[in-house]
Structure formats: C-alpha cells, structure tokens
Amino acid sequence: MTDRKDAKRMVESYLESLWTPGADQVDAKILPDTLAAMHKAKQPTALSSRLTWRTLMTSRTGRLTAATLVVGVALFAVFDSFTQPAWALADAIEALKDYRAVHVVGAFPGGTAEIWIRANEDKTHSTDVVVRGSHGAITWTKDGSTYHYEPAQNTVYFEHAPTIGMAQWLGPELLEMLSTAENTKIVRGKDPATGRRRVMLTCSLIDVHGAQSWVIEFDAASKLPIAMKQWPNLDRSGPPSFDAFKIIYYEDLPDSVFDVHIPAQARYVEKPLEIPAETVGTLSNPQDGISAEGLTQQEAAEKILRMTYQAIMDQDLDRFKSLCPLCRNWGDEFLGRIIFKPDKDDRIVEVLEIGPIGKTGHSPLGTIAAIPAVVRLKNGNKAEQQMIVQFRRLGDTASCVVHGPYGLPREIE
Amino acid sequence: MIEDRFLVWRFNRGDAAALCRIYEKYRDGLLKVAAALLNDRSGIEDVLHDVFVGFAQTVGRFELHGSLKGYLSICVANRARDRNRMARRQNTANWDNALPQPADLAGPQQVAMSHELVARLDAAIAELPDEQREAIVLHVQSKMPFREIARLREISINTAMSRYRYGLDKLRSILNGELES
Numbered sequence: 001m002t003d004r005k006d007a008k009r010m011v012e013s014y015l016e017s018l019w020t021p022g023a024d025q026v027d028a029k030i031l032p033d034t035l036a037a038m039h040k041a042k043q044p045t046a047l048s049s050r051l052t053w054r055t056l057m058t059s060r061t062g063r064l065t066a067a068t069l070v071v072g073v074a075l076f077a078v079f080d081s082f083t084q085p086a087w088a089l090a091d092a093i094e095a096l097k098d099y100r101a102v103h104v105v106g107a108f109p110g111g112t113a114e115i116w117i118r119a120n121e122d123k124t125h126s127t128d129v130v131v132r133g134s135h136g137a138i139t140w141t142k143d144g145s146t147y148h149y150e151p152a153q154n155t156v157y158f159e160h161a162p163t164i165g166m167a168q169w170l171g172p173e174l175l176e177m178l179s180t181a182e183n184t185k186i187v188r189g190k191d192p193a194t195g196r197r198r199v200m201l202t203c204s205l206i207d208v209h210g211a212q213s214w215v216i217e218f219d220a221a222s223k224l225p226i227a228m229k230q231w232p233n234l235d236r237s238g239p240p241s242f243d244a245f246k247i248i249y250y251e252d253l254p255d256s257v258f259d260v261h262i263p264a265q266a267r268y269v270e271k272p273l274e275i276p277a278e279t280v281g282t283l284s285n286p287q288d289g290i291s292a293e294g295l296t297q298q299e300a301a302e303k304i305l306r307m308t309y310q311a312i313m314d315q316d317l318d319r320f321k322s323l324c325p326l327c328r329n330w331g332d333e334f335l336g337r338i339i340f341k342p343d344k345d346d347r348i349v350e351v352l353e354i355g356p357i358g359k360t361g362h363s364p365l366g367t368i369a370a371i372p373a374v375v376r377l378k379n380g381n382k383a384e385q386q387m388i389v390q391f392r393r394l395g396d397t398a399s400c401v402v403h404g405p406y407g408l409p410r411e412i413e
Numbered sequence: 414m415i416e417d418r419f420l421v422w423r424f425n426r427g428d429a430a431a432l433c434r435i436y437e438k439y440r441d442g443l444l445k446v447a448a449a450l451l452n453d454r455s456g457i458e459d460v461l462h463d464v465f466v467g468f469a470q471t472v473g474r475f476e477l478h479g480s481l482k483g484y485l486s487i488c489v490a491n492r493a494r495d496r497n498r499m500a501r502r503q504n505t506a507n508w509d510n511a512l513p514q515p516a517d518l519a520g521p522q523q524v525a526m527s528h529e530l531v532a533r534l535d536a537a538i539a540e541l542p543d544e545q546r547e548a549i550v551l552h553v554q555s556k557m558p559f560r561e562i563a564r565l566r567e568i569s570i571n572t573a574m575s576r577y578r579y580g581l582d583k584l585r586s587i588l589n590g591e592l593e594s
Contacts (some may be wrong), residue, residue, distance in 0.1 A: 007581040014534045016555045020444035021458055030462045035429050036435060038469035277437060281429025
C-alpha cells in the first residue's frame with residue numbers, strides 16, 4: 001500500500017464487504033420499540049391531516065401499477081387548491097362528474113403505459129381497471145381479484161381482492177380526499193401549437209413516500225386535466241417518473257377494452273399479504289385497538305371488526321379512530337363523509353357476517369390477517385369487504401388493530 | 414436535505430410514519446457504521462436499537478442542525494464507543510464475534526477482497542484509537558464532511574482531518590508491517 005488514497009480505497013472495499021444483520025431481523029427488533037418509545041414520549045399534538053392514500057386506493061403490483069396510482073393521485077390531488085375564481089373547485093367537479101371512464105397514456109422510466117379505468121353505474125367506485133405496459137406487463141382486475149402478468153417470467157401474480165382502482169370515483173369526496181398538494185401555482189397561457197387556452201398548474205408535496213412534484217395541464221375550455229408530469233423530488237428536476245401525455249374522459253367504454261389475454265402456459269403465483277411499511281408505525285400505539293388476551297386470532301378479529309362497524313353505524317369518530325388508527329390522519333369532516341356517509345344510501349346499516357380468517361402475512365409488529373365481512377347498506381344492497389387486522393404484542397400484552405380494507409368493497413347483491 | 418427537514422417536522426408532530434421513513438432511510442448505512450466501529454459485532458442491533466429509541470424519545474423537541482444522517486451516525490459512533498469501552502473494562506469482548514466469519518462476507522466485494530485481507534483489516538482497524546477509527550468510518554462510510562464531524566464532535570476541522578489522516582497512516586503502517594513480516 002503506497003499512499004493514503006490506496007488506504008482509503010481499501011477501507012471503502014472493506015466497509016462494503018462488512019456483514020450486517022438482515023433488515024427483517026433488525027426491523028423486528030428495533031421498529032416496535034422505537035415506535036412505542038415515540039408514542040410514550042410524545043405530547044398530544046394535532047396529527048397531520050394528510051391522507052394515507054393507500055388505505056383507499058391500494059396496491060403496488062410492480063412499477064406499472066404504481067404508475068396507475070400515481071396518475072390517480074396527481075390528477076385529482078390538486079383541485080382543492082384550485083381556488084381562483086375562474087377555476088373554482090365546483091367547476092372542475094362539474095366538468096368531471098359526467099364521465100364514467102378514463103384513458104391515460106403515459107411514460108415511466110423504461111417504458112410507457114396505457115391505463116383504462118371504468119366506474120360502476122352509480123359512479124361511486126371503479127369496477128374495471130387495465131394497465132398495459134409497453135414491455136408486455138399487464139395489470140387488471142376481474143371478479144374481485146387483481147392480476148399482474150410479467151412477460152419475462154411468464155407469470156401471473158394474483159390476489160383475491162380488487163386492489164387497484166378507485167374507492168371514490170371522480171367527485172367531491174375524492175377531490176377533498178386528495179387535497180394535499182402544497183406550493184400550488186397556476187400559470188395561464190396558450191398552447192403555441194394549437195392556440196388553445198391552457199392552464200398549467202405546478203405543485204409539490206412530501207409524504208412518507210418521499211418528495212413529489214407535478215405539472216398538470218388543463219384545457220381552459222373543458223376544465224379537464226389533459227396532461228400531467230410527475231417527478232420524484234420537490235423542484236421538478238431531472239426526468240419525470242411518470243409523464244401522462246394523454247388523458248381522455250369517456251361517458252362509458254365497451255367491455256372489450258377490459259379483456260385481457262395472456263399465454264395459456266403462464267404460471268400463477270399468489271401474492272403474499274402485506275401492508276406498507278410506512279403504515280406500520282401508525283398501528284403501533286398500544287392505546288389503540290383492543291386486547292386480544294385469551295382470544296384466538298379469529299375471535300379477536302371478529303370482535304374488533306364488529307366493534308369497528310358498530311362505530312361506523314354509530315358515527316362514533318373517536319372509537320373508530322382508536323380501532324382503525326390509520327384514520328387518525330384524516331380530517332373529521334372528511335372521515336365522516338367518506339366512511340360514515342350519514343346522508344347517503346350506500347352507508348352501512350347492518351353487519352351480516354364476519355367470515356373466517358383467510359390470507360395471512362406478517363408485518364414488523366406481528367401477524368396480519370385478511371377477514372371478509374358482509375354488510376348491508378341502507379339501499380338494501382349487500383357488500384363484501386375484506387379487512388386487514390394487525391395482531392401485535394406490545395410489551396406483554398397481545399392486542400389487535402384494524403389496518404384497513406384489503407382492496408375495494410364489492411356489491412354482492 | 415429538504416426531505417429530512419420535512420420528515421423531522423412531521424416526526425416532531427408525532428407522525429409515526431415519518432419516524433418509520435427515517436428509520437428505513439438510514440437503517441442500512443447505520444448498520445454498516447456500527448459494524449465498522451464495534452469490536453464485538455453481536456452488538457450491532459443493540460446499538461441501532463438504542464440510537465433509534467433515543468431518537469424517538471426526542472419527539473416534539475428534536476432540532477436538526479446539519480444533516481440527519483450525520484447526526485444519527487454520530488449517535489451510533491457514541492454508542493459503539495461506549496460499548497467498546499465497557500467491553501474493554503470488563504475484558505469480556507467476545508473476539509469470536511469480533512471478526513466476520515467467512516460466511517458473513519457476501520456479494521461481489523467478497524471476490525474483490527480475500528477473507529484473509531478482510532480479517533487483517535478488521536484487526537488493523539480495531540487497533541486504531543477510537544477517534545481515528547471513527548473519523549475514518551464517518552468520513553468514508555457516512556460521507557460526512559470533516560466540517561460536520563468537527564461540529565458534532567466539537568473539535569476543530571484540522572483536528573478532524575488529522576484524526577482521519579493519522580488513522581489511514583496507521584492502517585498503512587500496520588498492514589505494511591504485516592506484509593513485511
């Protein structure tokens with residue numbers, strides 16, 4: 001070894017080669033105690049009103065699907081900040097509410113994607129989604145399940161829940177739900193190519209997924225978003241992570257748009273049940289949830305789900321938040337409107353059945369389980385909703401909390 | 414970094430998701446720092462555990478000066494130094510754990526560096542005075558500028574740089590000496 005540069009290079013190689021324990025092992029040991037320490041130490045403060053998007057619009061079946069979700073967020077997150085008179089929120093809602101389907105074409109690093117989404121007839125939530133990537137990957141929903149085909153592996157990854165789509169279709173709830181954009185600026189001008197008036201909106205926000213910023217282009221006449229770019233940083237530097245260069249709205253679409261054909265020899269692999277790592281922290285407050293001491297997991301899950309639905313029917317906000325702590329990040333007014341739905345026909349009025357634990361998985365806090373529930377709505381319909389319950393042992397006490405829905409609800413009658 | 418400032422802001426408001434994000438963002442790098450600074454590597458997880466639990470307890474009053482990564486790296490270095498001192502005092506350092514076993518070395522670097530060389534470097538780095546070893550690891554692994562090391566250690570920049578240089582020189586001397594013998 002001749003000089004310090006050599007020594008530094010050797011140290012760099014040595015440091016890279018150093019063994020460290022696996023992340024899962026470390027997380028299980030450190031994360032619960034860290035979160036418990038924070039909960040114990042923190043003073044009562046107003047929690048962030050930022051929405052946990054994924055609890056309503058879930059899933060990440062690869063980069064392609066993520067692009068779908070990103071589009072959903074970016075398109076609709078900004079309207080609430082759209083306060084200038086010529087672009088009032090009401091106008092935007094009015095412009096959107098007649099459309100039951102959307103077609104988005106965009107590019108993400110490594111390829112392009114075409115996204116088709118269609119809502120149910122009442123336009124309350126999406127029922128059909130297909131995302132087609134230029135490299136052959138396809139993600140779609142069918143009969144309450146979600147599938148993702150990877151051509152390189154000739155494999156279809158599936159899960160028995162509709163985990164892509166929109167739990168709220170285009171409308172005030174969704175706009176309010178996603179009103180998290182910060183630093184919003186609006187610039188008006190004309191498209192030099194077409195001469196059409198357009199409005200460019202820039203905004204940025206940072207959440208647990210990291211920094212994000214957008215430029216969204218609206219057609220001034222229709223008030224509809226017609227293009228969007230997203231960056232994984234606050235200052236829109238570098239190449240965008242998704243560039244939706246075409247957005248078209250339809251009153252409806254033929255079923256054939258949502259037909260998917262994959263090779264007959266494709267292998268089918270079920271996706272494991274998972275929850276996002278960034279939501280684990282919110283589930284770790286020992287004061288939330290219920291005790292599971294002396295109960296089987298099935299008994300505890302049934303008990304907490306019945307209590308949760310009862311809290312919804314009683315419109316008991318505090319109780320609901322303590323059972324389903326992810327909702328603490330939501331504003332009360334929004335929570336009341338989106339979950340309790342006091343003035344709507346699709347609000348829950350009766351719990352008909354809590355089914356047996358189906359799929360299970362693990363988070364750093366312990367076992368998670370998906371449990372189906374069947375409820376009756378005020379309009380007489382029945383809906384099935386799978387819910388994820390997080391079982392945990394904090395200190396010496398076994399307890400559980402509701403993580404949230406596993407996929408979107410399905411009307412079954 | 415602006416992202417860290419937002420995360421700290423949210424953490425101070427009691428946002429557990431922000432704490433998780435901070436943890437995930439810096440976990441792997443801090444594990445390396447702990448591994449490089451501890452004589453007994455069975456304590457890597459304990460060091461990280463203590464650092465993050467301690468950090469979590471500052472919720473609502475944590476003030477970020479400089480980089481969060483630098484702050485957490487210094488916390489790991491402090492804990493590692495405490496453990497090394499305690500082990501030396503008790504003379505109970507488990508040297509069976511001190512050196513990585515062959516199976517512990519993985520990845521392309523294993524090809525680049527022989528087990529023998531890694532073991533020699535392990536021993537040589539363990540021979541360095543704590544402050545020199547720390548200056549090298551913080552500067553090379555955590556990419557901390559000497560200015561930041563100096564500020565967090567409350568020493569002059571020259572001292573921070575000297576510790577780094579002396580450390581590297583001593584490493585060279587130890588390794589060259591071994592080669593000659």
